Amino acid sequence: MTVNLESATVEVHLTTPTGDQPLGRFSINAGQVEGTDHRGITYRGTCTPVLDGLNVELTAQIPAGTRAGTALTTEAQSEQKLSFFLNADQLAGRQTKPIVLVGFGLANVRFTAG
Secondary structure (H helix, E strand, O other), X not given: OOOOOOEEEEXXXXXXXXXXXXXXXXXXXXOEEEEEEOOOOEEEEEEEEEOOEEEEEEEEEEOOOOEOOOOOEOOXXXXXXEEEEEEHHHHOOOOOEEEEEOOOEEEEEEEEEO
């Protein structure tokens, strides 16, 4: 997948032992990223191309009452900063990217053109 930083839609899937599950759909417009995942967490930020991939910096807005696992929910609204690098294989959907969201744990995600 080639990411067009001027205008693109990217599907993000959570990779689990039973297969990929949709996590959310994200829009890229002029290097700005925004989207909401299946739990209602909103992500906004930027993506910047570099020689061998893409640097992504996001802010996650986590609403109060968001499910964190099967029996837990967040008590108050919070915000987290996420920064990660995607290499060519991750951008093409051939490789997963491990991403940590504090309080929710590690997720292996796969990116595909939407």
